[in-house]
Amino acid sequence: MALRGAVRAARGRWARPLSSAGTPVGTPVGTPAGTGDTIYALSSAPGRCGVAVIRASGPGSRGALQSLTGTPKIPPPRVMALRRIRDPHSAETLDRGLVVWFPGPRSFTGEDCAELHVHGGPAVVSGVLQALGRVPGLRPAEPGEFTLRAFRHGKLDLTAAEGLRDLIGAHTEAQRRQALRHMEGELGRLCQRWSHTLTQVGSAGPGAGKN
Template structure:
């Protein structure tokens, strides 16, 4: 990180204001070259930007943040320009011509913040989720993670684990002395308490459900009204509807938010027995796979054929001759709208229970797996009596904690994480 990077950190022009960030050892020199001098630290200053006094680029607010108490942990400058495309292009071209400066790649500012100890890995993942948040639940959960809720908890667990490990190491090193010949009397309870605390986090709703939406699959036989109900729930003509059986041939998904709860609705091909239509058979196989992966299935068919835990829906109640389904959870007509509001309210209430509570941090797959490793190691340590084996189990738990907040990482994993960010972040 000896070079200096720059990028547009605000939205694509045209806009009222455009913000260009410059980070690295030559940030101050770049600011002097454009504005003529170095302004007072952390105070907005009005300057005329130019590469030569005769050719001004823009009149802008400039800010200077000397390292290392900055967002990236190194010298940082910001240029608040007029947001026209030509203005931004001209200033970026001027920066690109300066020695030691280059355009940033996606996520590079945040990666430097991580490398310089300004944030840890869990906070970086929370920041990535915050940038992609589309609902209030997603935003509040990401804010908690980016603010270090999980990081502080892991540090607390790690400190407690280090104290336990020190007692075990004392037994290994000085086991021949009377006062340290056995594990401490409260060893088992301390290990059990730590494992229970980790288990509490593992039982929380997952970040994937929050990020991707609560997955609801509409399933049933052909011509049961699945596509019409799907269109009504997502409030768009997303699926083709027709009286012909087998109109839907594939799994069609649409992400929507209802009362701030993210959902992913899936319309599927009608389920039936053997068919000579090869394409329809593929659609049926995909429909069965979707049903198996669903968080909730809305079943629009014979109750005897319903998947386990599916909601029985009596659809098309506006049509005469429809067989009554006395135990249906909801009776709806996607054509007249009858029963749809009650179904939506029920879905929202059910979906909220599967989501993190507002403001709670949620574990992603990587974090969940590492905490699972830590818990397994702690449980194993509590069952061992040999101090050497206990020490190894505790070491495994520490490794998992360290990997979770970024004390032990791989470049491939970091590349995948920071590649989720935009160029100016």
């Protein structure tokens, strides 16, 4: 339900019209679109697992990745690299895991993003999240906020966002197929065709088609 709430928020007080460049109207040139802050959260399912994915999104993602790996050198974009993950204050090793750097706009949210793929034990995940919380400029993400940012950057429309939520919650093959079609834009394209048809009918006026 968090995703549905994020989509509603996008329609409401957080949503702003987008310019032709895809950034919210009023955003200064050179400023990343969105709120301008950097968020982080566990992106995989909570609980004990083999691998947990922790994501950061926003202009501070690169610095966060550098802080937790203890080096200014980051991997090439979209290439996984094995790194020792450390607490930036104590330099204590928290885990050895894979890190990935996604410079915007070629990322899930459209912003600079970093991902840490770590062992999924509760102590490891908690330690990495706490370490990210000690990096200046980062804050925990609100429920559904990564998807909200993807929507605001034009990476997902509302029907695709709903499709993503349904795909995550799918239990049957039929549910999976339908959710995937929605996420890939099938419903969105249908709605666009309906909108175009209704607009044409409305612009023709009430007397259209009469002799």
